[in-house]
Structure formats: C-alpha cells, structure tokens
Amino acid sequence: xxxxxxxxxxxxxxxxxxxxxxxxxxxxxxxxxxxxxxxVLTIVLILTKTPQEMRKYEWILLNLTVTSFVTDVVICFLFxxxxxxxxxxxxxxxxxxNSSEDSNYILFCASIILLQCTxxxxxxxxxxxxxxxxxxxxxxxxxxxxxxCYKTAAVYLLGNVPVIVVLITSYKxxxxxxxxxxxxxxxxxxxxxxxxxxxxxxxYRFTEFQIVxxxxxxxxxxxxxxxxxxxxxxxxxxxxxxxxxxxSMHRQLIFHLIIQCLTPAITAVIPMMIxxxxxxxxxxxxxxxxxxxxxxxxxxxxxxVSKENIALx
Numbered sequence: 001x002x003x004x005x006x007x008x009x010x011x012x013x014x015x016x017x018x019x020x021x022x023x024x025x026x027x028x029x030x031x032x033x034x035x036x037x038x039x040v041l042t043i044v045l046i047l048t049k050t051p052q053e054m055r056k057y058e059w060i061l062l063n064l065t066v067t068s069f070v071t072d073v074v075i076c077f078l079f080x081x082x083x084x085x086x087x088x089x090x091x092x093x094x095x096x097x098n099s100s101e102d103s104n105y106i107l108f109c110a111s112i113i114l115l116q117c118t119x120x121x122x123x124x125x126x127x128x129x130x131x132x133x134x135x136x137x138x139x140x141x142x143x144x145x146x147x148x149c150y151k152t153a154a155v156y157l158l159g160n161v162p163v164i165v166v167l168i169t170s171y172k173x174x175x176x177x178x179x180x181x182x183x184x185x186x187x188x189x190x191x192x193x194x195x196x197x198x199x200x201x202x203x204y205r206f207t208e209f210q211i212v213x214x215x216x217x218x219x220x221x222x223x224x225x226x227x228x229x230x231x232x233x234x235x236x237x238x239x240x241x242x243x244x245x246x247x248s249m250h251r252q253l254i255f256h257l258i259i260q261c262l263t264p265a266i267t268a269v270i271p272m273m274i275x276x277x278x279x280x281x282x283x284x285x286x287x288x289x290x291x292x293x294x295x296x297x298x299x300x301x302x303x304x305v306s307k308e309n310i311a312l313x
Contacts, residue, residue, distance in 0.1 A: 036072050064121035071114040079107035089198040098194040101174045109167045119220040120159040124152050126227040166212045170205040
C-alpha cells in the first residue's frame with residue numbers, strides 16, 4: 001500500500017506530500033488547500049467590512065471562519081491521513097503524526113472535534129440571524145427568550161460532548177492494535193510506522209463512533225437547513241414591510257450562511273459517509289469504472305481483499 005500499489009503519484013511538490021496519493025485524494029487535498037487563502041481573505045473582510053452595529057455577528061462569523069481555517073491546517077498538514085479501505089485503518093507520513101505512538105489518534109480526535117466546532121459555529125450563526133428577525137411566530141418565539149450566550153453554550157456542549165465521549169471510549173493503544181495488524185497481510189506494512197490506527201470490521205466501538213458522529217453532524221446540518229428555510233419564508237412574508245436595503249442585507253446574509261452550511265456538509269460529512277460505506281461496498285474508481293456495470297458491488301464479509309481492491313483516499 002505504501003510501496004506504490006495502485007494508480008498513485010510518486011513525487012513531492014515543495015512541502016506538500018503528493019507521493020502515495022491517488023487522483024481522488026489529490027482532488028480532495030487541493031480543494032482543502034485552496035480554501036486556506038480564501039479563508040484568510042474572508043477573515044480580513046469580516047474584520048474590515050462588518051458594520052459597527054453588527055459586532056456580535058462579526059465575532060460569531062470570525063469564530064466560524066477561524067475554526068474552519070484551523071481545521072484545514074490540522075487535516076491537510078499536521079495529520080494528512082491516508083485511510084485504508086475496506087479495512088478500518090489509517091496512517092500518515094507526516095512528522096507530527098509519527099512523533100509518538102498515539103499521535104494518529106490525537107490528530108484524528110482533533111480533526112473530528114474541529115469539524116464539530118465548525119458545524120456548531122454555523123448553527124450559532126443561524127440562531128443569531130433568527131434573533132435579528134423579531135418578532136417571530138409564537139411557536140418559535142421561545143427561542144428568543146434565551147440569551148445568545150446560553151444558546152451558544154448549549155449548541156457546543158450538545159454538539160461536542162457525545163462525540164468526545166465516543167472518541168475517548170474507542171481509544172486503542174498500539175499494543176491492542178498490533179495483533180490485528182500482524183494477522184492481516186495487507187496491513188503488516190503499518191508496523192514500519194511509529195503511529196497508526198487500525199481495528200477489525202466488527203469493532204462495536206468504531207460502529208458507535210460512526211453512529212454518534214454522523215448523526216450529530218447531520219443533526220446540526222438539519223437544524224441549519226430548517227432555520228434557513230424558516231428565515232427565508234419569514235423574509236418572503238415580511239418583504240413588503242421592509243425597506244429594500246434591509247431586505248437585501250438579510251438575503252445576502254442568509255445566502256452566505258447557506259453556503260457556509262453546505263460547504264462543511266459537502267466537503268466533510270458526505271465524503272466521510274462514503275468512506276465509511278466502503279467498508280461494506282467495493283467502490284471502483286478510474287479505470288475500474290466500466291459502465292454500465294453496477295457502481296457499488298457488495299463485498300461479502302470475510303472475503304479476501306487483494307491489494308488492488310484496497311482503496312486509498
């Protein structure tokens with residue numbers, strides 16, 4: 001796997017690792033890489049262009065943007081993971097990810113928590129926009145009775161605590177992972193690395209993590225969509241009583257928030273769900289895709305998986 005199997009590139013560009021990456025992973029990587037300068041530009045615009053009367057909203061957006069920026073840096077440069085599928089395993093070639101035996105686990109936890117904070121920050125931004133649309137319908141008016149600080153704390157606690165708990169309970173030391181790695185011919189090369197993550201397909205703790213994290217992330221995104229939908233409907237009903245300038249400002253803010261909501265969902269949650277699904281389905285890429293063949297071929301549990309069928313992403 002790490003020795004040149006599959007359609008991968010074998011060169012490095014400056015300090016960016018391009019070796020042992022296939023085309024799919026390179027696309028994901030460079031999309032994240034391109035987001036970094038755009039995020040810096042966004043931070044500058046937020047700090048310099050936000051009106052004085054919207055300072056609280058400025059800090060909410062700044063928190064969301066900085067969190068997204070830190071997430072990109074951690075995942076792309078510090079962690080830079082190479083997941084192995086259909087096995088549940090992961091390793092990295094970066095110095096940070098191999099500085100200790102638990103480095104991969106620590107960076108994996110940091111990446112997931114940062115993603116959760118990004119989702120939570122998006123929901124808080126939507127809640128703040130909801131506060132700005134008073135008065136609301138009576139059935140939603142109770143939301144405004146709580147201070148935005150309390151609502152922010154509740155969102156971050158409910159969005160992060162369950163995920164942190166399952167991350168802690170799913171921890172495995174290297175000594176616990178080693179027997180499984182040695183018993184799997186296609187994973188033995190991981191022993192050359194100081195740190196890695198690996199477990200068997202029936203690990204209930206990993207299943208718990210998948211369920212809790214995916215449900216939490218999708219739940220937050222669903223709340224964002226519902227609030228966005230309500231705000232759009234509210235603006236449509238109240239458009240005649242608003243000035244054109246106010247209505248235009250609200251529409252622009254909601255459009256930006258929807259983009260901010262969809263971006264982490266599309267770039268993080270959906271790809272991760274696809275990656276989780278490859279444990280149960282073989283997904284052909286590139287030259288392996290021969291239409292009209294079925295795209296997802298069921299891989300029977302326990303069936304031998306050759307090197308060619310282990311997908312790098």
